[in-house]
Amino acid sequence: MRISVIGCGYLGAVHAAAMTKLGHDVVGVDVDAAKVAALSAGRAPFYEPGLTELLTETLASGQLRFTTDIAEIKGARVHFVCVGTPQKRGEFAADLTYVDAAFAGALPHLSDGDVLVGKSTVPVGTAERLAVNLQGSGATLAWNPEFLREGLAVQDTLHPNRLVYGVPSGVPGARAKVVLNEVFAAPLAEGVPLVVTDYATAELVKVAANSFLATKISFINAMAELCEATGADVTGLAEAIGYDERIGRKFLNAGLGFGGGCLPKDIRAFMARAGELGVDQALSFLREVDSINMRRRVRMVDLAREVCNGSIVGRRIAVLGAAFKPDSDDVRDSPALSVAAQMQLQGAHVVVTDPQAIENARLKWPDLTFAKTAEEAATGADVVLLATEWAEYRELDPIRLAAVVREKRILDGRNVLDPEAWRVAGWTYRALGRR
Ligand code: UGA
Numbered sequence: 353m354r355i356s357v358i359g360c361g362y363l364g365a366v367h368a369a370a371m372t373k374l375g376h377d378v379v380g381v382d383v384d385a386a387k388v389a390a391l392s393a394g395r396a397p398f399y400e401p402g403l404t405e406l407l408t409e410t411l412a413s414g415q416l417r418f419t420t421d422i423a424e425i426k427g428a429r430v431h432f433v434c435v436g437t438p439q440k441r442g443e444f445a446a447d448l449t450y451v452d453a454a455f456a457g458a459l460p461h462l463s464d465g466d467v468l469v470g471k472s473t474v475p476v477g478t479a480e481r482l483a484v485n486l487q488g489s490g491a492t493l494a495w496n497p498e499f500l501r502e503g504l505a506v507q508d509t510l511h512p513n514r515l516v517y518g519v520p521s522g523v524p525g526a527r528a529k530v531v532l533n534e535v536f537a538a539p540l541a542e543g544v545p546l547v548v549t550d551y552a553t554a555e556l557v558k559v560a561a562n563s564f565l566a567t568k569i570s571f572i573n574a575m576a577e578l579c580e581a582t583g584a585d586v587t588g589l590a591e592a593i594g595y596d597e598r599i600g601r602k603f604l605n606a607g608l609g610f611g612g613g614c615l616p617k618d619i620r621a622f623m624a625r626a627g628e629l630g631v632d633q634a635l636s637f638l639r640e641v642d643s644i645n646m647r648r649r650v651r652m653v654d655l656a657r658e659v660c661n662g663s664i665v666g667r668r669i670a671v672l673g674a675a676f677k678p679d680s681d682d683v684r685d686s687p688a689l690s691v692a693a694q695m696q697l698q699g700a701h702v703v704v705t706d707p708q709a710i711e712n713a714r715l716k717w718p719d720l721t722f723a724k725t726a727e728e729a730a731t732g733a734d735v736v737l738l739a740t741e742w743a744e745y746r747e748l749d750p751i752r753l754a755a756v757v758r759e760k761r762i763l764d765g766r767n768v769l770d771p772e773a774w775r776v777a778g779w780t781y782r783a784l785g786r787r
Pocket residue numbers: 473498499500501502503562565569602603604605606607608609610611612613614615618676677
């Protein structure tokens with residue numbers, strides 16, 4: 353099937369390459385000429401494990417190309433809209449400028465029978481509004497939310513854990529479903545569950561899922577606050593409650609909390625939309641979820657102050673990790689970077705390292721000092737903070753690191769180190785929610 357993908361960021365670039373891998377003929381469109389040039393040359397414009405290999409393979413097949421010219425979507429039967437919906441400046445609501453521009457740009461090039469598929473995360477009600485603009489074009493709108501995780505994007509796109517189609521009622525909806533089933537024939541053949549529903553439900557599925565995940569993380573972080581007040585241990589607590597299948601152990605890792613380009617802005621946009629719909633009370637708990645999450649960052653700076661006997665002014669602090677999570681170079685709303693910047697603003701000399709995200713971090717916080725390796729960052733440090741749980745930081749040797757620091761103080765911002773091993777090596781070990 354001929355497919356176009358409009359918007360080639362974290363979502364669209366992976367989607368375009370994955371659709372080619374599934375056997376389709378794909379054109380990816382983006383307004384950013386540098387991004388299009390990089391993708392056309394087989395270079396991923398961001399770090400995502402497996403993407404370079406997938407791009408190389410699919411470009412070589414001759415069935416994938418990238419362009420800045422939206423007119424080249426003509427001839428494709430299915431058009432995926434994958435542009436971003438960031439948080440508006442100074443507001444909780446989502447900024448739909450890029451979605452509206454993508455739809456306006458695509459409209460003149462649609463043909464009778466085409467299916468335009470929204471994948472961007474949008475406030476509920478957006479699809480219905482956009483569908484009105486398609487009337488008379490002969491094309492049908494479907495909404496197909498995306499659940500991929502950064503760092504696992506290739507695998508999640510090729511083998512999603514579920515597919516959701518929001519389609520209109522009647523014949524157009526039935527036709528859109530048939531076309532989408534053809535697009536996703538391979539994952540469907542693997543037995544991936546499919547939910548076919550209306551636009552509003554499809555839009556809500558996405559934000560409801562991210563809200564649930566954010567709530568689960570803030571729940572365990574709230575328990576961490578209780579643990580700190582009582583001398584209990586949040587990792588033991590998470591393990592023990594996680595054995596209950598109804599609760600489950602996943603997404604119960606206490607620490608610096610959630611960040612990234614999705615969870616934080618999605619829960620805020622959801623609250624804003626609920627307000628517009630007159631049901632803000634239904635989501636007032638998300639405000640608390642957000643507050644608990646942001647408190648973790650403040651608490652971590654306090655903890656650094658605590659281990660430095662009351663002041664971080666002039667102290668050298670090594671921050672291991674800048675990305676919002678491991679296996680990504682994404683620093684959008686990164687808890688690691690936010691804590692690093694706060695400590696720097698409060699007078700510490702902060703040295704940040706990350707296996708992939710230094711360039712992005714430097715663009716955002718040029719005043720921070722950056723080091724290539726954990727050892728380099730930790731050299732002469734008064735405190736070492738593990739802020740993003742990259743595998744290489746989880747496996748750090750406390751004895752080797754002890755040789756380069758000034759003071760053996762380790763803050764485990766993600767609760768991934770073995771406290772005993774570090775204490776035995778002479779370190780003061782502190783973490784959020786642990787004795
Ligand atoms: C999230 C969702 O997991 C995806 O399903 C969704 O498609 C995506 O948002 C999106 O809306 O596009 P992602 O932002 O890649 O994916 O990252 P997650 O793995 O969800 O992690 C989010 C944040 O929560 C990270 O900062 C991570 O460190 C933190 N986290 C995660 C915790 O603090 N504790 C945990 O137990 C799990």
